[in-house]
Amino acid sequence: MLSVFGPFPLLVIRNQSLEEKDAIRKELKQEKYDLIHAETFYVMPHLGKVSCPTILVEQTIWHDVYKHYVDNEVPFLLRPFYMQDVLKIKFWEKYYWNKADRLFAVSDEDRLAMLSLIPKKKVGIIPNGVDSKYFAEKKVERRIPPRILYGVTNFEWLQNQEATQVLIKEIWPLIRNRYPSARLWIVGRKIPNNIKEMAKEFDDIELTENISDARDAYRKASIMVAPIKGMGGTRLKILEAMATGLPVVSTSIGVAGLNLNDGENVFIADSPKDLAEKALILLNNERLAEKIGSEGKEYVRNHFDWESIVKLHDPIYENLVKKQWKK
Structure with missing residues (x-):
């Protein structure tokens, strides 16, 4: 019901955790961090207002995932109802993509999809990897x-x-x-x-x-x-x-x-x-x-391989922290 009448889509609601939100808020009060690295837009509501820069790495284009499901699996008469949730996902994706200090996709295809929605935002690539x-x-x-x-x-x-x-x-x-x-x-x-x-x-x-x-x-x-x-x-x-x-x-x-x-x-x-x-x-x-x-x-x-991909993070972190220090 929260997904139907509230502002957030089901994807965000089902991943919400008051315990996690409180733990993050407490941690940020007690410790000083140079930056925050977040994976996927739907964890961003847990952060609240923060003073340090934020990196967001998006693992997929979530509204495309759910639209594909609606188009192929949901009965025709129910599609308008489900599409409301897809549009909510798209809205909050764009909101948190713009809010992040640095934004990254995991593939060039995803990067181009993101740029089509937020053309003024710089979007980099940090690929997934394995050990x-x-x-x-x-x-x-x-x-x-x-x-x-x-x-x-x-x-x-x-x-x-x-x-x-x-x-x-x-x-x-x-x-x-x-x-x-x-x-x-x-x-x-x-x-x-x-x-x-x-x-x-x-x-x-x-x-x-x-x-x-x-x-x-x-x-x-x-x-x-x-x-x-x-x-x-x-x-x-x-x-x-x-x-x-x-x-x-x-x-x-x-x-x-x-x-x-x-x-x-x-x-x-x-x-x-x-x-x-x-x-x-x-x-x-x-x-x-x-x-x-x-x-x-x-x-x-x-x-x-993870070893080579991890090395991509270091200059990103360093540059973002240096910019923060100069402010």
Whole structure:
């Protein structure tokens, strides 16, 4: 009800925490900080009024994520009602983007989307990354029968729910008809009931809702298939899978912002039929699968490793603090 009649969208309301807000206010009173680094606009209401500069890194374009959901999943007659929430998200995104002293996106696509809404604001890029060494630590343990993985993910994200539905309903039947021994393995937090019900229709789909070490999923799978259709952000599960050497099949939207090359370090396709076909190519050609996995692993190590990305933060922090001191 707060989302319907209040100024904030559900995304902000569900992430609000009075305890967190009070803890931040108390911390800022007791300690002196040179700057604040915030991730995603919807945590910004917790800060209140602050005296030090703020950096905001936006992980995705949230109003685009929810608009995609409304356009594709919500019944036509209910769309105007849901679009009110989308417009609220867009309003508060722009408000907090403008309020931040420095603003960053995680990909060039997101940066351009932000600039289209706030053209006078400077928007930089700090890409997401993974700990390559951590994900490469465990040896690959491929199992027979081969497992096709979707995960390790969080199903609170609407894109993951949509991708899994497409995988189960449209892609998996095509794969299992031509490779009957394969199994589909879906791993992630908070798997919704509708996906659990879909999976029950097949005897070769395995769901794992809680896994203690995400690396175990990547090293026990044969390939990852990620039919992501929703725009925005970068897909950490794809980077994590690649960092372990697991070959990935995804959509052009799923790998947007990663600058990957189809057939070199990933397989890219956009229709269910083509995604199934490319998955089958890898299942039937172990040498090619190993090559794609190895090239992907090297690419992530060179371009998306935490060590190199962390170094991007230092000059940003230093410049912002120097400007504050000069005031």
